[in-house]
Amino acid sequence: MTAAPEAAPLAAGFAAAYGRAPDGVWRAPGRVNLIGEHTDYNEGFVLPFALAHGVSVAAARRDDGIVEARSLQVPGEPVSAPVDGGPVVAEGWPPERAWAAYPVGVARVLRAALGTGGASLLIDADLPRGAGLSSSAALECATALALCDLHGVDADRRELAALAQRAENEQVGAPCGIMDQSASLLCTPGNALLLDCRSGLSGQVPYAPGDADLTLLVVDTRASHAIGDGDYGRRRAECEEAAALLGVPALRDVTDLAGALRSLPDPVLRRRVQHVVTENHRVEAAAGLLRAGAVADLGAMLNASHLSLRDQFEISWPQADTAVDAALRAGARGGRMIGGGFGGSVIVLTAADRADRVRDAITAAYAERAWTAPAFLDAVPSAGAHRAA
Numbered sequence: 241m242t243a244a245p246e247a248a249p250l251a252a253g254f255a256a257a258y259g260r261a262p263d264g265v266w267r268a269p270g271r272v273n274l275i276g277e278h279t280d281y282n283e284g285f286v287l288p289f290a291l292a293h294g295v296s297v298a299a300a301r302r303d304d305g306i307v308e309a310r311s312l313q314v315p316g317e318p319v320s321a322p323v324d325g326g327p328v329v330a331e332g333w334p335p336e337r338a339w340a341a342y343p344v345g346v347a348r349v350l351r352a353a354l355g356t357g358g359a360s361l362l363i364d365a366d367l368p369r370g371a372g373l374s375s376s377a378a379l380e381c382a383t384a385l386a387l388c389d390l391h392g393v394d395a396d397r398r399e400l401a402a403l404a405q406r407a408e409n410e411q412v413g414a415p416c417g418i419m420d421q422s423a424s425l426l427c428t429p430g431n432a433l434l435l436d437c438r439s440g441l442s443g444q445v446p447y448a449p450g451d452a453d454l455t456l457l458v459v460d461t462r463a464s465h466a467i468g469d470g471d472y473g474r475r476r477a478e479c480e481e482a483a484a485l486l487g488v489p490a491l492r493d494v495t496d497l498a499g500a501l502r503s504l505p506d507p508v509l510r511r512r513v514q515h516v517v518t519e520n521h522r523v524e525a526a527a528g529l530l531r532a533g534a535v536a537d538l539g540a541m542l543n544a545s546h547l548s549l550r551d552q553f554e555i556s557w558p559q560a561d562t563a564v565d566a567a568l569r570a571g572a573r574g575g576r577m578i579g580g581g582f583g584g585s586v587i588v589l590t591a592a593d594r595a596d597r598v599r600d601a602i603t604a605a606y607a608e609r610a611w612t613a614p615a616f617l618d619a620v621p622s623a624g625a626h627r628a629a
């Protein structure tokens with residue numbers, strides 16, 4: 241995968257498309273979640289870090305109430321829409337405009353909440369879409385920062401994360417939690433972000449696998465996923481149902497797991513609760529291990545998380561299970577699926593001098609099954625969203 245695109249060519253592309261220079265270029269990263277999957281909307285804990293890969297947006301202020309979006313990844317007509325408007329999802333946009341629901345949705349939500357206005361946008365991404373690396377959140381956050389800067393609004397990053405999430409929920413119609421937008425806006429280089437999704441409080445946890453001669457591989461399993469396709473929302477609804485039956489505001493509040501499991505008659509809900517409650521404990525344990533400088537021991541946490549996501553939350557997929565199995569057989573310390581599930585990426589923690597062997601083993605396992613070859617990406621803990629030019 242290519243390195244982060246330079247801002248200058250994007251600015252030149254903007255000038256060619258719009259006949260004027262942009263006012264600036266903003267960039268927001270995708271994320272890898274080390275651990276804490278499907279805990280965010282259960283008001284629990286997550287531990288993501290920002291990738292060097294992300295989305296860049298060259299933008300110029302407009303005062304005619306219009307947001308116009310073009311993307312280098314989506315050839316075709318630009319999408320123009322008023323910034324004053326209801327949910328994009330209710331407007332029945334054709335599939336070829338669907339990508340633009342994210343920037344337009346953000347523009348509408350920010351307009352209503354912060355009084356920002358319109359903009360002309362040119363978008364470029366070096367993050368694969370549907371790979372579970374939060375390309376949507378990166379697009380939302382880069383757009384949100386651009387709009388705030390262009391219209392002179394000084395918004396708190398936690399508030400911006402919440403507004404970007406609202407845009408995805410209400411404008412795009414995808415019921416995501418707060419993790420991805422928070423990671424994109426709040427992460428810092430060399431650290432993972434320990435975020436309490438209930439209070440919004442967060443802290444940076446030093447994360448430097450290289451210092452321990454370890455490598456974290458991101459494996460794009462090439463089976464793509466979408467948050468809006470129903471399975472994610474069903475898991476969310478199951479968690480909410482279980483919390484209501486248990487009489488707690490959210491599954492984060494379950495302290496007596498054994499008692500909770502005994503009191504739930506439905507085996508499906510029992511499995512969901514088992515995952516969420518144990519996953520929250522794994523996040524805290526993993527953060528403790530990182531703080532102690534015991535990165536290698538994270539491997540066991542990743543394995544436990546994967547088994548829980550596969551068997552209790554039931555959101556893994558064959559390419560993810562095969563990648564994790566092949567990596568472990570090749571001597572990796574641990575691995576797990578990441579993101580919403582049903583497709584996307586896997587992370588694998590391995591001794592750096594075994595990384596090639598692990599990559600080859602995963603590639604060979606895919607070839608044996610005649611699956612599309614996996615893609616690998618370096619996962620370097622990088623900066624959160626920023627103005628790039």
Ligand code: GLA
Pocket residue numbers: 276277278279280281416417418419420467579580581
């Ligand atoms: C997606 C969502 C997040 C989170 C993860 C699962 O990435 O956007 O809010 O729920 O899935 O942990």
